Amino acid sequence: MKHVKWLSCCLLGAAVFAQAPPADTLVSPEVHPDRRVTFRLRAPKAAEAWLVMDYMPAGTRQPMTREGDIWSATMGPLEPGVYIYSFQVDGMTIADPVNPNVKLRARTSASMVEVPDTPPAIWEPRDVPHGTVEINWQKSKVINGETRWIWVYTPPGYERDPKRRYPVLYLFHGANDTAGGWTLAGHANFILDNLIAEKKAVPMILVMPFGHALPYGSSGTLTSNTDLYEKYVLQDVMPLVEARYHVAPGRENRAIAGLSMGGGQALTIGFRHLDLFSAIGAFSAAVPTEFEKEFTSLLADAKQVNARLKLLWFACGRQDSLFERSQKLADLLAASQIKHTFRPTEGAHVFKLWRRYLSEFAPLLFH
Structure with a gap:
């Protein structure tokens, strides 16, 4: 009887497999040699279809045209x-x-679609030694026992010399992203691989935690999220990293940076803890609206801040809705005589820019 049941299951599985629909051979996206990109969608019953891309102004979209069952x-x-x-x-x-x-x-x-450059850009994979990206799972003591992921990049050759110690860049993502954002969309690992191969950056460890300490879309504000995230980074993430990886000790071997929401987190946590971090980077940052009020005493003591911060670097695209915040921060720091670099560029709130910013920021670290 057992053999009959086994045969029945096999035949049923084979029948299901045989009835599986054929693979869709539609190509989308298609990147053409002239860097035009065609997007296609099979939607035979649709009445209308639109394409939305990250660089488009909010509320704009591109109509797609129909030919048979295919929209493009x-x-x-x-x-x-x-x-x-x-x-x-x-x-x-x-x-x-x-x-x-x-x-x-x-x-x-x-x-996502990648439009390649010739020769390959700094964020594209090249024929150089590659580092390793690991996903660490940790039960958080700070965030209600939640099991959270932390992505960590270690540079090429890390495994060969367990006695060598490396500086660490804590790198934060933006709102509605994940801990994998800087790797999967930002290509931070390839950027560091290429910079290290060209001897333009010091070999370093990148630590990329999940930045939503409060659930995304919850009633909590960015400020309350940052306050809890700060405790999470300091009490959960940093001890794990320093126990598990070959980390060089001391604030001079720690930097903190991020994009958008993560840029605001980096500025806040970095300025609150100049005893822990010697460099701060912020890319298209959601600069806290209460920054001047919170850090009044530091802004009044430029000598102390300049002595402790080796690098304060931030950038933003002029077409970004957050550009005004970065400009006001630059004006405030200049008026307070705090050394900094503000890099205004063209561009919107997009990973294409954040890759470039990281490739400019990383070579300035740990010298």
Whole structure:
């Protein structure tokens, strides 16, 4: 009887497999030699379809045209870099169903396309020694026993010399992203691989925790999220990193940086703990609105801040809605005679810029 049941299961499995639909051969996205990109969607019953890309101004979208069952739109030529996009079909937003390059988020998801450069850009994989990216799982003592992931990059050759100690850059993502954002979309690992191979950056460890200490979309403010996240980084993340990895001791071997929400977190935590961090970076930062009020005493003591901070570097695109915050921060620091570098650029709130900012910031660290 057991043999009959086993045979029945096998036959049922074979029948299900035989009835599986054929693979969709649709190509999307297609990057053309002239850097134009065609996006396609099979949606035979749709009444309308639109393409939304990360560099577009808020509320704008590109209509897609229909030919048979296929909707398409061609954009560009586009500058080399990564682009995040999604489709809007009859009022519903979806990722590209045939593109495996998914942009993970804390809530919802989208798709990504890479437009390559010639020769390969600093954020593209090159034929150089590569470091390792590990995912560490940790039960947080600070955040209600929640098991959280921490992505950690170690540089090429890390495993060969256990006695060598490395400086650490704590690198934070933006709102509605995940701990994997700086690796999967930002290519931080390839950027460091290439900079190290060119001897433009000191070999370092990158630590990339999950930045939403409060659930994304909850009633908590960015300020309350940052306060809890600060405790999480200091009491959970840093002890794990310093126990598990070959970390060089001391504040001179620690830097903190981030993009958007993470840039605001880096500024806040960095200024609160000049005893722990010697360098701060902020990319398109959500600069805290109460920054001047909170750090009044530090702003009045430029001599102390300048003596402790080896580097205070921030950048933002002029087309970014957060640009005014960065400009006001630069003006405030200048008026307070605190040494800093503000790098205004062209561009919106996009990973294409944040990759560039990291590639400029990392070589300045740990000298």
